[in-house]
Amino acid sequence: MNLERVAYKTHAEEIVAIRTEVFICEQRVPEELEMDGLDSGAMHVLVFDGDEAIGTGRILPDGHIGRIAVKHHYRNRGTGRMITQKLLGIARDLNLPEVWLSSQYHAREFYQKLGFAEQGDCYEEAGIAHVRMTRKIDLKE
Numbered sequence: 001m002n003l004e005r006v007a008y009k010t011h012a013e014e015i016v017a018i019r020t021e022v023f024i025c026e027q028r029v030p031e032e033l034e035m036d037g038l039d040s041g042a043m044h045v046l047v048f049d050g051d052e053a054i055g056t057g058r059i060l061p062d063g064h065i066g067r068i069a070v071k072h073h074y075r076n077r078g079t080g081r082m083i084t085q086k087l088l089g090i091a092r093d094l095n096l097p098e099v100w101l102s103s104q105y106h107a108r109e110f111y112q113k114l115g116f117a118e119q120g121d122c123y124e125e126a127g128i129a130h131v132r133m134t135r136k137i138d139l140k141e
Helices: 008-026 079-093 105-112
Strands: 002-006 043-049 052-059 065-070 098-104 117-125 128-136
Touching: 002 008, 002 079, 008 043, 008 052, 008 065, 043 079, 052 079, 065 079, 065 098, 079 098, 079 105, 098 105, 105 117, 105 128
Parallel strands: none
Antiparallel strands: 002 043, 043 052, 052 065, 098 128, 117 128
């Protein structure tokens, strides 16, 4: 597998295809919520298995990590961890002291293993239970 930092402008087709498959088709997130208009201002990563794009994620300038999605057949292979770690590296490059994300509640342990801590109560977003999580970035690394 190969992980790349990519521009949305040149890789929108692959990014949208993965997120459509995972969020809209599998999880039934309404398309108008998933496609929020923030992609052009975000930094994105894509994971490829050969020529096939299999995972993606983004980070916004305010440190909001999100839209981490991995195609079903490629889950539980460390792909999500790779994506998150790359986004944390981008945050460090941007000198962001902290990042945050809105984790689906069932995935919070995954993010805890990557240094994120829960902040506040569980809430519903797109019909799915979520919790806000934050992580400090060591800018000296």
